[in-house]
Amino acid sequence: xxxxxxxxxxxxxxxxxxxxxxxxxxxxxxxxxxxxxxxxxxxxxxxxxxxxxxxxxxxxxxxxxxxxxxxxxxxxxxxxxxxxxxxxxxxxxxxxxxxxxxxxxxxxxxxxxxxxxxxxxxxxxxxxxxxxxxxxxxxxxxxxxxxxxxxxxxxxxxxxxxxxxxxxxxxxxxxxxxxxxxxxxxxxxxxxxxxxxxxxxxxxxxxxxxxxxxxxxxxxxxxxx
Amino acid sequence: xxxxxxxxxxxxxxxxxxxxxxxxxxxxxxxxxxxxxxxxxxxxxxxxxxxxxxxxxxxxxxxxxxxxxxxxxxxxxxxxxxxxxxxxxxxxxxxxxxxxxxxxxxxxxxxxxxxxxxxxxxxxxxxxxxxxxxxxxxxxxxxxxxxxxxxxxxxxxxxxxxxxxxxxxxxxxxxxxxxxxxxxxxxxxxxxxxxxxxxxxxxxxx
Numbered sequence: 001x002x003x004x005x006x007x008x009x010x011x012x013x014x015x016x017x018x019x020x021x022x023x024x025x026x027x028x029x030x031x032x033x034x035x036x037x038x039x040x041x042x043x044x045x046x047x048x049x050x051x052x053x054x055x056x057x058x059x060x061x062x063x064x065x066x067x068x069x070x071x072x073x074x075x076x077x078x079x080x081x082x083x084x085x086x087x088x089x090x091x092x093x094x095x096x097x098x099x100x101x102x103x104x105x106x107x108x109x110x111x112x113x114x115x116x117x118x119x120x121x122x123x124x125x126x127x128x129x130x131x132x133x134x135x136x137x138x139x140x141x142x143x144x145x146x147x148x149x150x151x152x153x154x155x156x157x158x159x160x161x162x163x164x165x166x167x168x169x170x171x172x173x174x175x176x177x178x179x180x181x182x183x184x185x186x187x188x189x190x191x192x193x194x195x196x197x198x199x200x201x202x203x204x205x206x207x208x209x210x211x212x213x214x215x216x217x218x219x220x221x222x223x224x225x
Numbered sequence: 226x227x228x229x230x231x232x233x234x235x236x237x238x239x240x241x242x243x244x245x246x247x248x249x250x251x252x253x254x255x256x257x258x259x260x261x262x263x264x265x266x267x268x269x270x271x272x273x274x275x276x277x278x279x280x281x282x283x284x285x286x287x288x289x290x291x292x293x294x295x296x297x298x299x300x301x302x303x304x305x306x307x308x309x310x311x312x313x314x315x316x317x318x319x320x321x322x323x324x325x326x327x328x329x330x331x332x333x334x335x336x337x338x339x340x341x342x343x344x345x346x347x348x349x350x351x352x353x354x355x356x357x358x359x360x361x362x363x364x365x366x367x368x369x370x371x372x373x374x375x376x377x378x379x380x381x382x383x384x385x386x387x388x389x390x391x392x393x394x395x396x397x398x399x400x401x402x403x404x405x406x407x408x409x410x411x412x413x414x415x416x417x418x419x420x421x422x423x424x425x426x427x428x429x430x431x
Contacts, residue, residue: 005338006336006337007336008334008364009336009363009364010356010360010361011360013357013360013361016355016357016358016369016372016373017352017357018372018373018374018424019351022279023275023348024347024349024351025274026274029245030244030247030249032273032274033266033270034248035269035273035348036265036269037251037252037255039269040265040266040269041260044260056338063235069351069354070244071247074244074251075237075247078237078239078240083234083236086260087254087258092236092254094254099258100259101258101259104258104260107260107265108261108262108265109262109264112265113269113272114272117272119314119315120313120314120315120316120318122319122391123391124318156337156389156390157389158337160363172392175390175391176391194321196384199364202364203364207366207367207368208379210382211366211382212382212383212384213363213384213387214384214386215389216387216392217389
């Protein structure tokens, strides 16, 4: 069921290497370029944030492991451009005719960068149904973790947190459901909750019995305990 | 049930494998077709490398330390309060603040990708995006903290926030001892990026 991005709790990755405080310096120009290119291409309006995340998750496990962060971004961007019929495969190899693209009118001009970044993309939505759970209520996460709409599809319940019992800490109103939105099946907003779990729910050898992990989970990921 | 049929098809392999050449090739193709404006790319890069950074978050923390009414408003609706300070936008649409206390240390991760509160902290550091941090922060936060030089007492619990939705978390570190007379500007200088992720503590004044 799993994909390579779902790595929470995994063993064997070695030490975390801290770096100086302040704004991190991207080591290479191409990393900044990859970041900017991804954001600019996103404003063509051919996909949403969930589709974009899922494109990175669908890299082969071998590519996901060997690519650095922004290499994942640029590979997933190229894949999306072809999947969404913005570019043809031969155009990625430098072929195809020149001239402006049918979507060229949507290209993000420098003058609109500030307003697009400032606007962001709020994920909260109105919803008619009342929340199923209340603060403090005990809940259990779905097991197995996985997209219930599309086999192998995008979901935001990590494997390590499936089938665990916790309690509702906070209700955030309704948010766009990634499991649906990543596949063009609509935003299907659901109530979103922060759920607290004891570390003992997830790990056979937790570091401390009082430690906790919280996750932000959509209503369909949860059942009453 | 629909199946995710596009799995085996990875057109990115058609681009040059070297990352710098790969990015350059894609930028060239998209620019030639009028799909991206190179000046817009320069503007995006300038925004994140020079204008948005941890100083934004530090200003929020310093005010929260200085002004109890502000802290109360932050607890109730951080997104609105922080927007009023001019910090909002992409990856900062839904902000929640979490407060460190002598009993509880908070630490933020995104195990599934690398979600991060960009308008408050800027570009995420390399370690935040690393497999090691994403994999280990939830299972052994105390060992990870030790790698940052932080040893927590046994009397303090750790709560790790896995950012699985669009809520972005800002840790309010504990205010250091001996800072009673300091101005907000002086306090903000003590607030490090890592202290607002929860892998560091605020600096003590020299």
